[in-house]
Amino acid sequence: MEMIKTVDLHKSFGDLHVLTGVNETIHKGEVVSIIGPSGGGKSTFLRCLNLLETPEKGHIFFDGVEITGKKVDIDLHRQKMGMVFQQFNVFPHLTVEENITLAPKMLKKKTAAEASEMAKDLLNRVGLLEKLNEMPGNLSGGQKQRLAIVRALAMEPDVMLFDEPTSALDPEMVGEVLDVIKGLVSTGMTSVIVTHEMRFAEEISDRVLFIADGNILEEGTPEQIFHNPTHPRLQEFLRKVL
Amino acid sequence: MDFSQMFQNIFRLLTEYWHVYLLEGVKNTMILTVIAVLLGTVFGSLVAFLKMSRFKIVRFFASVYIEVIRGTPILLQLYVFYFILPELFPLLNFTDFIWVAIALCVNSAAYVSEIIRSGIQAVDKGQTEAARSLGLSNTQTMLRIVLPQAVRNILPALGNEFIMILKETSLASTFFIGDLMTSHKIVAGAEYLQLESQIIVGTIYLCITFPLSKLVGWFEKRMANPNSYKNHNRKRALMAGGRIGEK
Numbered sequence: 001m002e003m004i005k006t007v008d009l010h011k012s013f014g015d016l017h018v019l020t021g022v023n024e025t026i027h028k029g030e031v032v033s034i035i036g037p038s039g040g041g042k043s044t045f046l047r048c049l050n051l052l053e054t055p056e057k058g059h060i061f062f063d064g065v066e067i068t069g070k071k072v073d074i075d076l077h078r079q080k081m082g083m084v085f086q087q088f089n090v091f092p093h094l095t096v097e098e099n100i101t102l103a104p105k106m107l108k109k110k111t112a113a114e115a116s117e118m119a120k121d122l123l124n125r126v127g128l129l130e131k132l133n134e135m136p137g138n139l140s141g142g143q144k145q146r147l148a149i150v151r152a153l154a155m156e157p158d159v160m161l162f163d164e165p166t167s168a169l170d171p172e173m174v175g176e177v178l179d180v181i182k183g184l185v186s187t188g189m190t191s192v193i194v195t196h197e198m199r200f201a202e203e204i205s206d207r208v209l210f211i212a213d214g215n216i217l218e219e220g221t222p223e224q225i226f227h228n229p230t231h232p233r234l235q236e237f238l239r240k241v242l
Numbered sequence: 243m244d245f246s247q248m249f250q251n252i253f254r255l256l257t258e259y260w261h262v263y264l265l266e267g268v269k270n271t272m273i274l275t276v277i278a279v280l281l282g283t284v285f286g287s288l289v290a291f292l293k294m295s296r297f298k299i300v301r302f303f304a305s306v307y308i309e310v311i312r313g314t315p316i317l318l319q320l321y322v323f324y325f326i327l328p329e330l331f332p333l334l335n336f337t338d339f340i341w342v343a344i345a346l347c348v349n350s351a352a353y354v355s356e357i358i359r360s361g362i363q364a365v366d367k368g369q370t371e372a373a374r375s376l377g378l379s380n381t382q383t384m385l386r387i388v389l390p391q392a393v394r395n396i397l398p399a400l401g402n403e404f405i406m407i408l409k410e411t412s413l414a415s416t417f418f419i420g421d422l423m424t425s426h427k428i429v430a431g432a433e434y435l436q437l438e439s440q441i442i443v444g445t446i447y448l449c450i451t452f453p454l455s456k457l458v459g460w461f462e463k464r465m466a467n468p469n470s471y472k473n474h475n476r477k478r479a480l481m482a483g484g485r486i487g488e489k
Binding site: 050052075076078079081082083085087089090091092093094102103106107135137148151152155 | 366368369371372373374375376377378379382386387390391471
């Protein structure tokens with residue numbers, strides 16, 4: 001079943017043509033990693049999927065609905081698309097628990113008691129239960145990112161979008177975050193992950209996309225992408241990073 | 243210069259005219275300042291949101307207002323409100339004090355609107371993106387995520403604005419509307435003791451502004467601490483009758 005489909009997606013920042021007509025389909029339950037050089041359009045592509053960036057041209061379908069269409073309430077669809085950012089973006093003025101419960105309570109998905117119960121459950125899953133009443137300012141980077149992940153999960157999304165979730169972390173904290181993501185994808189959560197962690201991408205992905213120069217230059221299973229790359233740009237990229 | 247004579251004069255002025263300085267001058271200066279900053283904040287918030295409007299024409303008018311007020315001397319603005327507007331609107335039967343107060347509000351609103359706008363825009367864009375990605379609307383994001391964080395940028399700057407306005411009310415003494423500087427003019431004129439009276443009002447101004455600026459500094463420092471949000475939440479929990487965190 002198609003979860004997200006993009007058709008001829010174009011995006012420019014000024015004169016810079018960042019996406020040059022991307023066509024891609026993400027299926028339900030699929031774990032897709034996106035790799036590629038900086039400035040190639042990976043993050044922009046991901047951020048277009050929940051319309052944090054508005055594409056100039058092209059269509060995006062989410063669960064069969066065209067969210068790039070007019071008169072679409074994007075807020076409603078975003079509730080079903082969790083997103084995790086490179087810079088965590090946890091809410092510093094709310095406690096750890098409130099970070100998680102804010103959206104489900106505000107958007108009337110849960111009562112206060114249900115939301116609180118779920119927050120504890122989620123925090124327990126990522127080993128942060130004892131931080132329930134802490135302010136995020138007192139958490140380490142890895143803890144903040146784990147909080148950001150469960151905050152997104154609290155909306156019970158159909159798909160999770162990860163935008164370089166470990167790039168801003170100190171090296172010793174990368175593992176704890178990757179473990180949480182691994183645990184999550186093993187539950188069958190549809191995930192799209194922009195990452196520089198090649199080994200991680202190889203290990204967890206069903207499919208890998210190589211994006212450079214504004215488009216998907218090669219895609220395939222981790223085995224194909226990492227061990228039998230055909231596109232010269234991908235071969236060059238892997239030589240540099242591996 | 244005879245310092246002992248000067249001190250005697252100061253002492254005499256204080257014993258004879260303390261009520262003119264304090265009960266008249268300081269009182270009116272404080273009233274003007276509080277009115278200007280309070281209404282300036284209300285009106286300034288409105289202007290700030292107009293300046294961030296998605297409609298170009300609205301942004302344009304907000305900009306014109308801000309640039310005109312910030313680009314012209316406050317004394318000139320006081321002239322306009324004191325001499326010209328009462329002529330243009332003879333039906334508005336305001337006292338001089340009120341006209342001056344209005345002028346100060348209009349002036350303060352322009353500065354406060356920039357304080358508020360920059361306070362809001364200083365909140366990391368990622369905060370908005372995270373909130374929107376969870377499905378919160380633009381308004382919900384502004385009210386629950388951006389504004390609570392912007393307040394800590396805005397409050398100290400508002401404190402500084404209060405100090406600025408407090409000093410600028412002295413210009414209103416041009417029209418003898420009874421502020422602290424007017425008190426000085428009255429006393430100095432009656433007693434021919436310019437320097438002594440200047441020392442007195444200068445000291446009074448300092449006695450008000452110095453603790454205020456220390457307070458603003460303390461507040462800024464406190465705001466920089468991530469745990470300061472905790473107190474705010476605790477207060478909110480108390481007000482809501484809720485349970486306070488176990489910590």
